[in-house]
Amino acid sequence: MSDGKKTKTTVDIYGQHFxxxxxxxxxxxxxxxxxxxxxxxxxxxxxxxxxxxxxxVLTAVNVVHDYVKLQEKCEKLERQLKEKD
Incomplete structure (x- = not known):
């Protein structure tokens, strides 16, 4: 979507509504x-x-850890692509 319009929805996370x-x-x-x-x-x-x-908090730490690892992999791949140019 990402066209600047705000979307609102209700979700259930660990038994709580947000x-x-x-x-x-x-x-x-x-x-x-x-x-x-x-x-x-x-x-x-x-x-x-x-x-x-x-x-x-532990969930946040785990998710951010996963994010950082993926970000590092992406940066490594980008460097490898630049080296091939």
Whole structure:
């Protein structure tokens, strides 16, 4: 979507309802929320005694870690492409 128009949708993450506003499609926002929900549940399975705040922070740390690793891979590939030119 990303045409500057704001889209509003309600999602469920770890049993809580959130209203999200963004420039992406509702489907995209639900997809992202689903990933967050899945990651929270995955971490909770391994650490069932975490309170919701610690679970949320650990989820954020895990997701950002994944993001940074992908960003590093992308930068490496871009450097390799430039070296071939």
């Amino acid at each position: 209203t999200i506003v963004g420039e992406e499609s509702r489907a995209h926002m639900r997809y992202v929320a689903g990933i967050v929900d899945d990651k929270m549940r995955e971490i909770n399975e391994k650490n069932p005694y975490l309170d919701i705040n610690k679970l949320a």
